[in-house]
Amino acid sequence: MKMPKEKLISYLINLVGIVVLFLLFVALFQSGVLGSRTNYVKGIFTTACYTIVLVASLNLLVGILGEFSLGHAGFMSVGAYASAIFTNALAGKGLSDLALFVLALIIGGVAAGIAGLLVGIPALRLRGDYLAIVTVAFAEIIRVAFCNFAITGGGRTISGITKLSNFYWCFWVMVICVTIMYMFVRSRFGRTVKAIREDYIAAAASGINVTFYKVLTFTISAFFAGIGGAMYAHYMTAMIPTNFNFNYSAELLTEVIIGGTGSFTGSIIGAAFLSSLPELMRQFSNYRMLAYSIVLVIVMIFRPGGIFGSWEFSLVRVLKKAKNGELFAKKNKGGAENE
Amino acid sequence: MLELKDVNVHYGAIHAIHDVSLTVNDGEIVSLIGANGAGKTTILHTITGLKKSTSGSILYNGKDLTKVEPSKIITLGMAHVPEGRHIFPTMTVAENLEIGAYIRNNKEEIAKTLESVYEKFPRLKERRKQLAGTLSGGEQQMLAVGRAMMSKPDIILMDEPSMGLSPLLVKEIFKIIKEVHAAGITVLLVEQNAKMALSIADRAYVLETGRIAMSGDAKDLLNDPKVKKAYLGL
Numbered sequence: 001m002k003m004p005k006e007k008l009i010s011y012l013i014n015l016v017g018i019v020v021l022f023l024l025f026v027a028l029f030q031s032g033v034l035g036s037r038t039n040y041v042k043g044i045f046t047t048a049c050y051t052i053v054l055v056a057s058l059n060l061l062v063g064i065l066g067e068f069s070l071g072h073a074g075f076m077s078v079g080a081y082a083s084a085i086f087t088n089a090l091a092g093k094g095l096s097d098l099a100l101f102v103l104a105l106i107i108g109g110v111a112a113g114i115a116g117l118l119v120g121i122p123a124l125r126l127r128g129d130y131l132a133i134v135t136v137a138f139a140e141i142i143r144v145a146f147c148n149f150a151i152t153g154g155g156r157t158i159s160g161i162t163k164l165s166n167f168y169w170c171f172w173v174m175v176i177c178v179t180i181m182y183m184f185v186r187s188r189f190g191r192t193v194k195a196i197r198e199d200y201i202a203a204a205a206s207g208i209n210v211t212f213y214k215v216l217t218f219t220i221s222a223f224f225a226g227i228g229g230a231m232y233a234h235y236m237t238a239m240i241p242t243n244f245n246f247n248y249s250a251e252l253l254t255e256v257i258i259g260g261t262g263s264f265t266g267s268i269i270g271a272a273f274l275s276s277l278p279e280l281m282r283q284f285s286n287y288r289m290l291a292y293s294i295v296l297v298i299v300m301i302f303r304p305g306g307i308f309g310s311w312e313f314s315l316v317r318v319l320k321k322a323k324n325g326e327l328f329a330k331k332n333k334g335g336a337e338n339e
Numbered sequence: 340m341l342e343l344k345d346v347n348v349h350y351g352a353i354h355a356i357h358d359v360s361l362t363v364n365d366g367e368i369v370s371l372i373g374a375n376g377a378g379k380t381t382i383l384h385t386i387t388g389l390k391k392s393t394s395g396s397i398l399y400n401g402k403d404l405t406k407v408e409p410s411k412i413i414t415l416g417m418a419h420v421p422e423g424r425h426i427f428p429t430m431t432v433a434e435n436l437e438i439g440a441y442i443r444n445n446k447e448e449i450a451k452t453l454e455s456v457y458e459k460f461p462r463l464k465e466r467r468k469q470l471a472g473t474l475s476g477g478e479q480q481m482l483a484v485g486r487a488m489m490s491k492p493d494i495i496l497m498d499e500p501s502m503g504l505s506p507l508l509v510k511e512i513f514k515i516i517k518e519v520h521a522a523g524i525t526v527l528l529v530e531q532n533a534k535m536a537l538s539i540a541d542r543a544y545v546l547e548t549g550r551i552a553m554s555g556d557a558k559d560l561l562n563d564p565k566v567k568k569a570y571l572g573l
Contacts, residue, residue: 191430195438198427202483205387205421207413207442207490 010316017315018175025171042167044279048272049170050231053177055255055271056264057224062253063262063310064185065217066197067124068132072225072252074139077244078115079108079226080233081152084161087234091162101164105173105230112226113219115142120218124211139249146241157240165235173231177224182264184220193217258299260306265313270306340365340494340525341386341417346395348378348385355381357550358395363494368516368526370536370557372570373546379529380422382546383496386527387412387419414442418492422499424483428472432463435471435482439489449489456485459518477508484515494525501532513539533570537561545570 025045028034034041058072083104090100123134147155184190193213195203200210233239251274259270274292281291299307341363348356356378363369373379384390386397388409397404399415407415427435436456440449457464460481466474471482480500487495500516501509513535520526530536537543540557545566553560560566 191434191438192441194430194434195427198430199425201389201421202425202427202486203438204389204410205413205419205425206438206486207410208438209408209410 013319014315022171025167044276046165046167046170046235048275049167049174050165050228050235051255051271051275052174052268053231054225054228054252055259056178056181056267057221057228058252059256059261059264059267060181060185060217060221060224062256064190064193064197065214067127068253069135069221070132070246070249070253071135071137071139073244073248074135074142075112075116075222075225076229076232077142077146077241079112079229080239080244081146082111082226083108083230084158084233084239085151087162087164088160097164098169100162101169101234104164104234105227108230108233109223109226112229113223116219116222117215120215124214124218136246139244139246143241143244152241155241157238159238161233161237163234163237165231170231170235173227177227178264178268181224189213254296257306258296260308260310262310263306263308263312265311266306266308269308340400341527342398343386344396344398346385346397347393348381348390349393355549356385359549359551361544361551361554363525363527366523366525367541368520368528368539370528370530370540370543371546372530372533372536372543375531377546378549379546380498383419383498383529386496387417413490413492416493418487418490418495420483420487420495420497420500422502424479426471426479426482426486429470431468432471432474432482433467435486436463436489439486442490452489452491456488460485476504477511480504480512481515484519488519488524492524494527495519496527498529499531500528501530501535509535533566
């Protein structure tokens with residue numbers, strides 16, 4: 001509201017931070033430091049990018065609206081299948097790869113958003129555990145339906161999806177998605193939704209249409225989950241409905257909670273870390289599920305609100321501290337976060 | 340300004356409110372007193388649409404409130420301070436107040452109201468960046484009243500503002516209600532603390548098991564032997 005100039009500067013600083021981070025990645029991959037492992041590492045980072053979008057979108061529900069969804073993989077699969085069917089129909093029809101990719105993302109997002117709206121309107125009269133059960137049921141219905149529709153491969157693997165997701169594009173899609181979600185949370189809408197989370201009676205007494213905002217947030221969350229699903233489909237190039245099972249939904253929820261409910265910094269780092277952890281621990285493959293569970297238990301004992309709680313990383317704050325000489329040897333992690 | 344006529348409310352088979360009629364005139368403080376379970380909160384909820392009446396009419400400036408959505412009531416100039424305060428605990432004091440002005444769009448006007456609320460409650464200004472859940476009970480009640488004032492209402496319905504507060508803070512809260520009233524806002528006050536409620540009100544209604552048992556000038560009720568015995572413990 002006030003000091004728009006300062007706001008503009010902080011946006012610019014963040015943009016520069018993100019570009020620098022991006023160039024670091026480009027340098028890493030172009031320099032050949034990683035040798036024959038370049039593509040492997042790129043793949044892990046791409047996985048991290050779409051996982052971040054998925055986890056951040058789930059965080060909108062869990063952290064901001066305060067409702068649990070155990071069916072986020074369901075929305076993801078709607079986006080994944082819708083976009084895959086779309087690109088399979090249009091591939092080789094003269095559209096450039098980038099245009100096709102962007103369109104596929106939008107199709108995936110819109111399809112999942114519509115699914116979110118359809119589930120949200122009846123389901124959001126419920127709260128807490130009951131809503132969580134409905135979301136589980138929804139994801140299961142979607143999975144079973146996709147196992148039986150001919151257009152989705154009828155339970156067999158749908159393969160040959162054009163490979164459009166690469167790390168560079170996914171990075172920017174991730175940045176754009178997270179920025180939009182972050183701006184949503186910081187806006188008047190975000191504050192309104194938080195008020196509903198805090199006390200829905202008082203929110204209604206203040207003139208807030210509680211159901212409308214709940215459905216809206218649910219739809220937005222599903223929309224971004226669909227985009228994440230579209231990125232997934234065009235990265236994997238092949239998928240089967242059982243990929244999007246309850247375990248996957250639970251994994252996403254775990255990443256939100258480990259990172260910190262309500263913190264996008266937490267979602268980004270939680271998703272990036274936990275999605276690459278299984279790869280990093282490949283040499284201990286026998287023990288990695290054990291390590292994973294131990295990490296979860298330790299975090300829940302010592303940081304029940306998640307590693308970051310609801311704290312947000314701010315590049316501007318770090319720079320200010322650095323200017324005043326208050327910053328010690330701290331390096332900034334997760335530079336994709338924006339003030 | 341506000342007129343209830345023969346209102347009946349049921350919770351399932353239970354007939355909670357029997358033919359209640361009451362009026363609140365412009366610029367008054369009207370108290371609704373009664374024991375636990377008499378139906379005081381139910382009446383407020385019926386006015387704001389949180390509970391549907393089974394029969395009777397509720398007119399507010401000539402408009403039938405029974406057909407208005409609860410979240411739209413506030414746009415008519417009627418604010419509700421719910422029982423138990425219902426502040427937003429993990430949002431800051433300033434954010435709580437901003438939500439109170441949710442229905443208004445003019446930023447300058449909102450800023451003016453915010454200033455006047457801070458003027459009335461300097462404590463809230465001191466603590467505007469603090470999380471509301473960390474305020475004391477009295478401060479939370481101030482915040483709930485301040486939040487209601489942010490919508491610039493013509494009438495405020497207050498539900499048990501003295502609940503859970505120390506005797507000293509109870510006095511403070513009633514001072515606040517007087518100040519709210521002095522700012523030109525009509526008040527309908529629901530209270531168990533009959534003595535305090537009667538001492539600041541213009542008129543009052545005594546509710547007993549869902550029926551209006553007595554009504555009249557607050558001072559008269561304060562001296563009425565029956566009221567004295569039943570509610571004032573004298």
